Amino acid sequence: MSKLIRDTQSEKDEMNKKYKNPIIIQRADPYIHKHKDGFYYFIASVPEFDRIELRKAKTIEELQAAETRTVWKKHDSGEMSELIWAPEIHYIQGKWYIYFAAAPNREVTGITFNHSMYVLENANEDPMTDNWSEKGKIETGWDSFALDATTFEHDNKLYYVWAQEDPEVEPNSHSNIYIAEMENPWTLKSKPVLLSKPELDWEIKLYWVNEGPAILKKNGKIFLTYSASATDENYCIGMLTADENSNLLAPSSWVKSKEPVFKTSYENHQYGPGHNSFTVSEDGTQDLLIYHSRNYTELKGDPLSDPNRHARVEIIKWKEDGTPDFGVPSPDTRIFEV
Template sequence: MKISNPFILNRADPHISLYDGQYHFTASVPEYDRIVLRRSPTLAGLVDAGERTLWAATPEGPTCSLVWAPELHRIDGTWFVYFAVAPSREIRDDLFQHRMYALRCRAVDPMQGEWELAGQVDSGIDAFCLDATSFAHRGVQYYLWAQKHPDIPGNSNLYLAPLRDGLYIEGEPVMLTRPEFDWEVQGFLVNEGPSVLIRHGRVFVTYSASATDERYAMGLLWADADADLLDPASWHKSPAPVFVSDAEREVFGPGHNSFTLAPDGVTDLLVYHARNYTRIEGDPLWNPDRHTCIQPLRWDADGMPVFGRPQREVEIPEATR
């Protein structure tokens, strides 16, 4: 199956997940005013699939503005969507005022069931936070997110903690990474947009860094699958970015990725957003031209991911019969 990038237009922070033979897609919409979900039995079908609005920002209050980066997760038979939202567009101390919240749906079918605002996911640090994801490993459900720490310079670091009932953080959050290398501090000091892939005896975490223009790039953390993931010493960090802009292919600012599986059930797919130009007119926040892209992820002989260059035309392996 051939797919051209951009794959889905005007959808940033893309999250594609595969459940029960169906691909589910959610992402930030350019208006930042709602959470939407698409579903299709095929990847290609996501492009034109009908889109359901699961929840819309409230007229006022803590959930009224700038809805960012939703992710869909199935945890213990319940659907959750994690997302960031702010009480206003006001910037204080050079930061927006986002906090993390969760939607919940107890029905089997997320496209038909009733969704409710389950509440805030409180990290214990009352500060700007965003871009949460969740994953299960060795019988523990984890919550991984980006957050500003009042005592650490910069915009956001990555934190990890166990998660109970899809909504409650257990214990003291552990910081996995903070912006420290030159490529992570271009424009803004940012580590955000984490995504998890467990393969070849390791737990991999990708993340994005720097300003959300052509300087945006992806980094990589990894830990041994048998290690204590809540021990910062278990984690290794690549000093260089693993996925960057490619002027020759007109792909700029690739990042805020997720992972899914190809129809063959074997090939890992990298899902990310990018622009195809650098001259952004007006406020970059309101520029709608971050598009969803997708391409196969490769692996080297040592079991490490090989991201390669952004691709404009890709071949996605089909299901085998």
């Protein structure tokens, strides 16, 4: 269990910044949903990749110490028995849904990364219960490495956005970003539409990757952020933008930013910021970027085996043209013993 050692934030910093980082340690791929009951619900990848945990609190500051509840565990064998990645919790049409990726046992298949996407459902008003049931695999139309699903509603339509491999689109790519309309929270209605593939120099460092999509709606626009490159210090966030009145299933409706919108800050010792989500402040007046990063670069072995990707938060500023300014990852303002 973590222990807060000291707060390194000055009184001046305290006045200028509302939140202290990291908000939760050793939780990668963080997703926060602020519900109508006033609670923040937090979910993320755990370092063991063997279960799905959920916690809730009235404030973001309280999430680190909040009681953690395991709502689902990996299967002993079969298609959901390994590497449980990037869960997200959504409230759709009066029910709770958790989207996540899982792989079959690599000792059986001989393949390390062979993920598919799955859904859990809970009709209870409080998701911190055992009433989660498996709705099964999301079928996209072809079988390949697939992960990092998110959903959003717009103009009375439910959309699914995710990352998936397709060698016919780009043979070097590990994953591209797709969108489809949903029939219900576990079934696609339309055919997948390719929105982005790794092609720019900052998207193809060590690995060709577009993954971890997240949706932010503001100022008549829909912003789709995603993460790119390897999961070390090269990891960064890119963005697609569409007009809210456009056809979201048309690739031409989306414009890709030519540069990353959020990346490593060597000055602030924050490396590989990515796999973000969005929420709002306690009073609802500020949009927040939730993401993970590390505070060192000396990694041993596969970056995925390093547990110290900590969940963090930044207050989003807005430019005059109505687009988000994510700034740079702020320095650590408190130190944890892990």
